[in-house]
Amino acid sequence: MPRLVAYAMAAIAVALVGAGGWLLTLGRDAGQTLYFVTACLLAAASVVLGMLIVTRRPTNVIGALLTFFGLLAIWVALTDVYTYVVAHRPGRLPVSSLLATVRQGSWMLNYVPAALLMLLFPDGRLLPGRRWQVVATGLVVVPAAFIVLAGLDPAPFPPPFAAAEHAFGTASPALARVLGPIAVALLPGLLALLVASTVAMVVRYRRATDPVRRAQVKWFALGAFFLPATLLLCWLSYLLLDGPDLVVVGLAATLVAVPTATAIGILRHDLYDVNKALSATVTYGLVTAALLAFYTVAMFVAGVAAGRSSPVAAAGATAVCALALSPLRVRLQREVDRRFYPARQAALATIEDLRDRMHAGEAAPEGLEEALRQALRDPEVRVGYRMPGTNELVTATGESFEAPEDATVIRLGGQPIGVLVRGGNTTRELTRELADACALLVEVVRLRLQLRRALLDVEASRARLLRAGYAERLRLERDLHDGAQQRLVSLGMALRLAQRHLPETDVSGLLDQAVAELGTAVAELRQIAHGLRPSSLDEGLANALTMLVRGVPLAVTLDVCPEPVPEDLATTAYYVASEALTNVVKHSGASAVHLRVSRADGDLTVTVRDDGVGGAQVRPGGGLAGIGDRVAAAGGALTVAGQPGAGTLVEAVLPCGS
Incomplete structure (x- = not known):
């Protein structure tokens, strides 16, 4: 059913564009042509994206609501062109009493699609509870009732419809005195319904436990932020231009931002880090509001002293804003990050704290992975370190590290030094930002790993050399004992045996001397062998x-x-x-x-x-x-x-x- 409704509204939108083109041929005004073409192009974003959503999610009413959002914008532009033709080309078109009557209160319809989107986004269903059903019903009934009551007002319509009849008739004076306060009461009633729709979006976000659902709601909130931003542009316009001319820019941005954020939230919520975008948008929105307040007060004070149109007043106001901008933005960014993007603030603060404690000698950089896990509350976060001169990835303890294909490369000076693997609770954009922030710590860790590995290699090499030296000494000891020493002992025994078999002659004295020298040589060899390795260690x-x-x-x-x-x-x-x-x-x-x-x-x-x-x-x-x-x-x-x-x-x- 939502798909059929969206198709029907898209067809109506095309028909309205055609009707507008025909009206432009009657009006023949370049300004009206530019206005209508621009409005249709901006509204086309809602219609096209709404059709895309109903094509991908046929049962989700969000696509139909988005199409209605664009259709309504085209309808408003068409009625404006019709009013221009009736006013400036009299006789070209008949005056429609129904259109003149409905137009008096139809402005309320502009708020209905956005409010219903806040109530139903992202799954097209209301939150549980009767109160939300009342809010949804009120968003339909209140504008319809206001249109009827405004049409029953007996006062003549404003030009160019002053002579048009009231299509709904007119209320009697007595009835008008009753209906008038009712119509006025519907205005705060609509405001209350809009506030309730905003509250519904906040409640839906707080109740969501699925990170996907939370990301979707954040995307829609990012687009909806352009609605109050339009008020800031109105304020700025009155300050600079003495009129609301800049509001058109805000309305145009809203017509694009709301459908774009809605479509991304439903179809591609992981396209970009919505937390970062939302944080930056809110921060600069608050900074703009604060600076406008500063500028307003400064212009007032300087204008009193130097005259409202004095260049001195403008220069003074600009100087005040410039002095306030930098510290204000930094403080607001921290506060907004803490509120809207706690994971980013916590992770960046953790990296900065670890870096400071490392410089002070109070912490080791190898604690980076555990620190990120605690800050992000994501136990699946991992850090891999690329060993210098190789493509080998290791952990902080030196163990082999297998990085998945979607791991974020950490670079320093354009060179890859490691990888950061995100878990299920961390977005790609935040991972890339953290990879840049922790590059210095990663470089320190991998250099420490390289030094540790080099020291281990040196120790292992020294141990091998030491063992080889002892092995060689043991071999020499055995060679001396089993080789030269035994030969000398045998030679001494042979000489002593020869001495016993020879008669007492001078040769006997020589043999005694030879045996003594052999004994001295054997003793010296034993001392040498003992110096190489004491035999008692056997x-x-x-x-x-x-x-x-x-x-x-x-x-x-x-x-x-x-x-x-x-x-x-x-x-x-x-x-x-x-x-x-x-x-x-x-x-x-x-x-x-x-x-x-x-x-x-x-x-x-x-x-x-x-x-x-x-x-x-x-x-x-x-x-x-x-x-x-x-x-x-x-x-x-x-x-x-x-x-x-x-x-x-x-x-x-x-x-x-x-």
Whole structure:
């Protein structure tokens, strides 16, 4: 049914345009022709978009109402042209008493389509409740009653219809005294109905839980905002032009804005970020109203002092407005965003706050994703970081990140540095704005990720080199033990055996000397092998340290964790303990020393504490400096502490994993 009604009204609209063209041939006035053509073009937006809606949504009455909106605008333009022809081309057309009668109160019909749209948008149904049925009925009955009552007024019609008869007849003087107040009472009644229609739109928005429905209502509100904007243009027109000429611009904008916003809200509500558009429209509308108020007061004050038409008055008023504009717009934008676009304000404020706290060293930029999720109340928001020099996307923790095709690219200086993936509660336009706002934070995070990855690579490379060095030392130790050392031992045994079988001669003395030199060579090889890696470590770190402290001429307390320790770290720990104990014996003058090896939180800690004179320091080229280098090569840290007379603490912390 709505489709048939819309088609019928569209056909009537076309017929009215044709009738208007015929009337223009009778009037032959360029101004009237321009007026009628402009009105028809503006009204065509409502008719065409209304037909588009009923084509896509055949059961939705919004399309028919939109078509009626355009039809009414064409009808008003047609009656204006008819009035012009009757007034300026007498005798060309008969005077219609029905048209003259209806025209007295038909202006009320101009408000009906917009009010019904507010009541029924976006699904074409009234809100639940009898009150809204009363409002819808009143929007039809009140204008009709006003047209009838205005037509019954016995006063003659204004020119050019002064001689026309009253099509509805005229009321008697007694009846006119009763009907007159009733007709006047219908004016605030219509105003109340218009307010109720606006309230219905607000109620529908607040009751809506679906983000789609909320976006649709916002789109319609954006178009409806042009109605009060017309009043601002009227105000401005009287200030600048001493007349309402600029109102025509507002009415023309309304004829385009209302149907366009209505059609977008029903058919393409996600075409643009309506929150951003609504926020900007309301902000600049309020700024305009405030500036008009400033300008009015300033013109009045300056006019009193310098004369109403004085250039000084205009310049002074303009200066006042210029000074008020910037801070006023910023404050209004924040307040309007908080009211109409809370998600945008919250997200931008969160990004700015995180950026400030990062500069102050109070927060890490890696918290961007979680901060956006909380600000937008959207747990599906994700941030991906593009590693420099590659196309690889990762999360803030360095894990691989798969970005969907509709992800918004984050750019800095024109270069892609990451992506922002929106959730179901975030619009594309807001996502693009947030991507620009958080670009600096994303750049910092990805550079930190690159640095972290480089450090991990360096640590891994150092660990590999360290393990390779220990493996090579172990190989050399075994080669010396199993190769050259064994050969020398065998050679010594062979020489000793030869000595026993030879008579006592000078050769015997030479053989004794050769065997002694071989023994010295074997001892030196064993010392070299021990320097590469103490053989006592074959039975574990605890065994090696137990054997080490046996040779210390002090009271040593040994506490070693029972967990197995990797070979390379065990060697490093052994040398730390050996060097520290050597320093205690040589320099500390201590009577007791405590050696402790513990393992916790992925670290191996070697602690040597004595009760000696203290004051030990790490000096370049010294033994502690060498141990510090060995510990650093293993990725650890060496600490030497102690005050004179309070003993010395040597502690090495070596990372050994979980």
